[in-house]
Amino acid sequence: MLNRIDRLARVAVVVAAAALVSATSSFAYEGGAVSGGGTIKGMVKLNGTAPEPEVLDVNKDKKVCAVTEKKSNELVVGSNGGIRYAVVSLTNISKGKAFPEGESVLDQEGCEYLPYVTVVAQDHELVIKNSDGILHNIHTYSEKNKPVNRAQPKFKKKIKETFSEPEMIKVTCDVHGWMRGWVAVADHPYYAVTDENGAFELTDVPAGDYEIKVWQEKLGESTQKVSVPGGGEATVTFELAQK
Amino acid sequence: MSKADEEKKSYASVFLLAVALLLVTSVWIVWDDQISRRPWKKYQYEFSQTQIERAKAEVSAEEERLGADEEYQKVLADLEAARDKTTSGATASQLSELASKENKARVAFDDAEFNLRLVKSQIEEAWYELEHAQLAHADTTSQRAHLDELNAKKAEVEEEVAETLARLNQILSEQDEIRSVVDSLEKKKEELEGAKSRLEQKVDGMVIQVGPFDFPKIPKIEQVVLNEFDRNAYNQPVARVDRCTSCHAGINKDGFEDLPNPYKTHPDRRLYLGKHAAEKVGCTPCHQGQGAAVNSAEQAHGHVKYWLDPMYEGDNVQASCIGCHADVRMDAAEKIALGEKLFEQVGCIGCHLVEGYGDLPKIGPYLGRISAKVDADWLVDWVKNPHEYRPRTKMPNFYFDGDEAEAIAGYLLSASADESEAWLGEHDLPSGIDSGNAALVAEGERLVDSLGCRGCHGLAPGESPALLGEGKDIAPNLSNIAEKTNARWAYHWVKDPRGYSPVARMPSLRLSDQEAKAIVSYLMTLGEAATDDSATRARLLEADNVVIGEALVRKYGCAGCHNVPGMESESRIGVELSVFGSKPLEELFFGNRTDIPHTWEDWTFNKINEPRIYETERIEQVMPHFALAESDIDAILTFLASRQEGYVPKEYRPSDYDNEVTLVEGRRVIERYNCVGCHVVSGRGGAILAHYEENPTLGPPILTGEGAKVQANWLYGFLQRPVPLRPWLEVRMPTFGLSDEETAAIVNYFAAEEKIDNPYVHVDLASLSPEYVEAGELLASDDYFSCWTCHQQGDRKPEGPKEGWAPDLAMAYERLNPNWIVDWIKDPQALMPGSRMPSFYDFTDDSPDGPDDVLGGSDLEQVKALRDYILTLHAPTGAVAQPAVATDAEESAPEPAEMPSEETAAADSSAASEAQG
Incomplete structure (x- = not known):
């Protein structure tokens, strides 16, 4: 009798879970093979004059941290006016290519976060490395995800963290006050971080109309509409201004 | 009338x-x-009907859901099919066939x-015969043989x-x-029908079920008896009887929030009835x-003449x-909490x-040396109407005219x-205070901004970090302080408030002379500086004026709030309000006012709002x-309403x-000194933290949970003589x-x-395990956790700027x-x-998570080791036991000694871990 109830209960849980999955699946991203997809290419530019990046005061663990001069990455503008480290993403895509294979890695090297902006898929592990061999800590300032503040002493070369909600998360190190980086938690694979010329590229986008968004930590967000032709290429240029 | 007529007369109509x-x-x-006299029956009946x-x-609705539920319908169909199968084919x-076999097998x-039982009783009998023969010392061979025979038979039958x-x-x-197919389907059906049944x-x-009909239950009086809750006229405990739920039948049932009174659910049932079991x-x-009354709503609600507690x-x-x-100070009692606070603190x-x-x-400042503090012109204006100079001051307006204000000022100056x-x-006035020195003034302003002054004082007009009520x-508020006082007084006041006023609530920030001079230079730029008041002083100090002033100070009861020189033994001038909430309407004096409704609430509200209204x-x-x-008057009114005759028995x-009494006593001190201006205590306060939004770690520490964190003996000493704990803070814990x-009370x-x-x-450091202390030291070192990258240890300071430092572990x-x-x-x-x-x-x-080569890689043991090590950091030399010479491998890693607090204070440690957990 008890066994039977137990079995029924288990069935009920499975049924309920399946129902929940099917109910939420309409919001969740569905990844698979994309044939005849197009490409979005573009650039994020600064509208205005580029400020001189602040030189950071490296005042601790200098042997490891002060090997090279460090400058703030808050707003890095290339010679062509392109903004580096802006995050470009589609906002309304529910079906497309699969998340790329391989893990997302955030390294702490020379008391800097490398890369400055790391993209990680939601519910996937972010591998956080400590290549410095000194104590660092990962202190996240997130609102949708629970903030974490984890120590990473030298003997811990690698720790892992997962984030369940898409969000731009600031990461700092309380041991080294100048360290600062960002983690972009992505709900689909169409995320790109601009390079030193402000350029980005999103590939294998199923043909269709989308909204595309850019985020920059100092300059905020901006969106545009974009039409992606099957097998073709769409171009988007964002211009952000200092507030 | 004749007799015959009488007999003929019919009384039928009368009958x-x-x-x-x-x-x-x-x-x-x-x-x-x-x-007619049971109105509650109707309410209860109506409620029952709705409920049914x-x-x-x-x-x-559940039936409908089942009707549409595919799983259920399938179970029904399967069940029917399975049953059909067992009855045909x-x-x-x-x-x-099985049934007839079963019958035979059962027989x-x-x-x-039955045979087995028979053989067993035969064996009993055989034993009896055998024992009987043994007692008679007879030959037992035949009996034993019989018994053996029976035992053999028993084995056969058992088989x-x-x-x-x-x-x-x-x-x-x-x-x-x-x-089983039918059974399992039946079970499943039953389960799916669970909600319905x-x-x-x-x-x-x-x-009440009568044949195919059902009726609501017959209404009856519902009552709660509170034994020995009240006292009668002879002060003997008597029961109180509440019959409110006879009408308010849905008050403690969920799901009737939409109904009107008296049927509806209690508006905050979970909170109020959850914490106070209605039964x-x-x-x-x-x-x-009037809980026992059921004849009418008016009676039950106490809205009848001579019932004192409507x-x-x-x-x-x-x-x-x-x-x-x-x-x-708890959930859903904000109004009475505010009322009590205002009553205590407004004056x-x-x-x-x-x-x-x-x-x-x-609650008012000390007036024993007022003459040294204030400008005489300012004093007259202040007495006349304090709200003009400081709209949010607690000092009330006595509606004095100019002459009265001068007389009172005169007495205060003369008496002090x-x-x-x-x-x-x-x-003396020290040299070096200069409100014209821009650099000094800027330095003063910086100090005022950073040392913590803004936890209590507003500096711009209208700014208030610490509001009492609305x-x-x-x-x-210090935005016009220069009008009121002078640099000499202000300098000595900020350096040592208790040196001027023995009852000062303002603490000492342990300012250096230079800091105090800078601060006063800044403060004296706030508002128009006072002008020479010697002429006014001379006029006020005239003997006639002072005599009139003395009478006024006495009449208006200034000594109730202030230490007034010469009036140390004055008593309170107002009426006692200990049982004001029970005061019958007849005792409230409405004067000539006919426009104010004659209720206790209206009288009281108007009295506080416009105190001379009934004159x-x-x-x-x-x-x-x-x-x-x-809103503040309303809160005070609620507090006054709580001042009732009688008291609630302990049970x-x-x-x-x-515990609540301890909290109240502590909070009074915490509020008197406005600790909550800077610190968050019990989740409330910390107004000054608004200035530290950019970097909250530079603000005063949050003290929620402090009781579990620090040792009482340390806290006691710290409160009496604070020492800097966090060298990176500019804001200063005052003395x-x-x-x-x-x-x-605070501890x-x-x-x-x-x-x-x-x-x-x-x-007890001697009881710490040396192995654990060593392990802790290893863990704290740069080889593992690098604690000293941020934490200080006595004179050993971390690298980098102070704002990156963490507390001194030697204090642990x-x-x-x-x-x-x-x-x-x-x-x-x-x-x-x-x-x-x-x-x-x-x-x-x-x-x-910890290193696997320390204490067998056990996280919890490593944490304990860190604790043990940290505790030794400030230990007097020799207090820590030296590592014992290990005789075998097992002894080299003994269990750590339990902390004394875990043993001796078993009761509180469990409470503490609960609170922390």
């Missing part, structure tokens, strides 16, 4: 009339007794079992029983197997009214909270005695002249005008009443000059907040509770969200 009357009267009696209707609707014949089994039983079981299980049972519980506490202890209206019901609870207690509030310190002279003689400042030509009133916000009060009683408050019975801790031995250290290292974010201290371990899973 008929009488019978009709009797009938009508009887009907009326029954009607009146059962219906809704329950039935739920049943049919091959399966049916198989079943009937065989029963026979065998037969087993065989027949196995056969029967075999048949039964064959049957079960065939029937529960709902049906609910309906059954509500109705024990009833209704009137909170709501008042029901509270609206939020005023919170007045009852304070009848049972000492501490009313009401200066003139009005209220039992339990009679011994609180005076000697003391002031003496004080001035010892407190519209009163706890500490004065007549013959009756003078002296209560001053506090200019309170309406009806909260079980932790004593308050707390008395022993005040200090103890006890923090312990009570965490429900710690014994907050004292002694760490004296300061921290060892249990707290463990909890803290385990999960700092849980104890202080947003803390810069990272977690080195994750105890939410079983995987080890």
Whole structure:
């Protein structure tokens, strides 16, 4: 009798879970093979004059941290006016290519976060490395995800963290006050971080109309509409201004 | 009239009339007794009907759901099919064959079992024969042979029983197997119908079933008896009876929130009735009214003449909270909590005695040396109407005219002249205060901004970091301070407030001379500087003026709030308000006012709002005008309503009443010195943190949970003589000059907040395991956790700027509770969200996080080792036991000694871990 109830209960849980999955699946991203997809290419530019990046005061663990001069990455503008480290993403895509294979890695090297902006898929592990061999800590300032503040002493070369909600998360190190980086938690694979010329590229986008968004930590967000032709290429240029 | 006529006369009509009357009267009696005077029956009946209707609707909704539920329909169909199968066709014949087999097998089994019983009793008999023969010393050979024979037979029969039983079981299980399909489907059906049958049972519980019909239950009086709750006229305990739920039938049932009164669910049922079981506490202890009355709503609610406790209206019901609870700073009692706070802190207690509030310190500043402090012109204006100079001051307006204000100022200057002279003689104006020196003024402003002054004082007009209620400042706004006083006084005041006023609430910030000069230079730029007041002083000090002033100061009761020289033994001038809430309307004087409704609430609200409102030509009133916000008046009114005759017996009060008293006593001190201007205490306060939004770690520390964190003995010492704990902070913990009683009240408050019975801790360093201390040292080193990258240890300072530092671990031995250290290292974010201290371990899973080569890789043991090591950092030399010479491998890693606090304070440590958990 008890066994039977137990079995029924288990069935009920499975049924309920399946129902929940099917109910939420309409919001969740569905990844698979994309044939005849197009490409979005573009650039994020600064509208205005580029400020001189602040030189950071490296005042601790200098042997490891002060090997090279460090400058703030808050707003890095290339010679062509392109903004580096802006995050470009589609906002309304529910079906497309699969998340790329391989893990997302955030390294702490020379008391800097490398890369400055790391993209990680939601519910996937972010591998956080400590290549410095000194104590660092990962202190996240997130609102949708629970903030974490984890120590990473030298003997811990690698720790892992997962984030369940898409969000731009600031990461700092309380041991080294100048360290600062960002983690972009992505709900689909169409995320790109601009390079030193402000350029980005999103590939294998199923043909269709989308909204595309850019985020920059100092300059905020901006969106545009974009039409992606099957097998073709769409171009988007964002211009952000200092507030 | 003749006799014959008399006999002929018929009385039929009279009898008929009488019978009709009797009938009508009887009907009326029954009607009146059962219906007219039982209004609650109608309410209860109507509520029952609604309740039944809704329950039935739920049943049919559930039926409908099942009707549409595919799974259920499939089970029904399958079940029917399975049943059909067992009643016809091959399966049916198989079943009937099995049934006849079962019968036969059962008979065989029963026979065998009967035989077994028979043989067993034969054996008993044989034993008897054998023992009997033995006792008679006869030959027992035949008896023994018989017994052996029977035993052999028993074994045979037992075998037969087993065989027949196995056969029967075999048949039964064959049957079960065939029937199991039906059984499991039936079970499933039952399970799917679970919600429906529960709902049906609910309906059954509500109705009386008569054949196919059901009726609501016959209404009856519902009552709660509170034994020995009240006292009669002879002060003997008597019961209180509440019958409120006879009409308010849905008050403690969910799902009737949409109904009107008296049917609806309690608007905050979970909170109020969840914490106060209605079946024990009833209704009137909170709501008042005449609980036993059921004849009419007016009577039950106490809205009848001479009933002294009519029901509270609206939020005023919170007045009852304070009848049972000492501490009313809790959820859903905000109004009474505010009312009590305002009553204590706005100054009401200066003139009005209220039992339990009679011994609180005076709220106004010390006037013994007022002449040395203020500008005479300012003083006259201030006395005349303080709200003009400071709209949010607690000092009320007495509506004095110019002459009266001059007379009072004159008396105050004259009475404080000697003391002031003496004080001035010892407190010169130092050189180096210069409000014209921009750099010095800027430095002063920076100090005021960073040292913590803004936790209490507003510096711009209208700015207030510490509001009392809606519209009163706890500490004065300093935006026009230069009009009021002078640099000489201000310098000595900021350096040592208690040096000027023995009752000063303003603490000392331990300012250096230079800091004080800069601050005063800055303060003296705020407002227009006072001009020469010597002419005014001379005029005010004229003897006639002073005499008039003395009489006025006495008449208006200034000594209620201030220490007025020469009036040390004055008593309160207002009426006692200890039982003001019970005051009948007849005793409230409305003067000539006909425009104010004659209710207790209206009288009281208007009295506080406009204190002289009931004044007549013959009756003078002296209560001053506090200019309170309406919401604050309302809160005070609720507090006054709570001042009732009688008291609630101990057994009806909260079980932790004593703890509440400790909280109240501590909070009074915490609020008197406005600790909450800078610190968050029990989740409230910390106004100054608004200036540290960019970097909260540079603001004053949050003290929620402090009782579990620090040792009481350390906290006591720290409060009396603060030392800098966090060298990166510019904001400075001041020295308050707390008395022993005040200090103890604060220490006890923090312990009570965490429900710690014994907050004292002694760490016996000799009992620490040297191996653990060593392991801890290793863990803290740069090879592992690198604690010293941020933490200081005495003179050993970390690298980098101060704002990156963390507290001095050498203080842990004296300061921290060892249990707290463990909890803290385990999960700092849980104890202080947003803390810069990272977690080195994750105890939410079983995987080890620490290095695997220390203490066998056990996270918990490593945390304990860190604790033990940290505790030794400030240890006197030799206090730590030296590592013992290990004789074998096992002894080299003994269990760590338990912390003394864990042993000696077993009770509080469990409470502490609960509070922290």
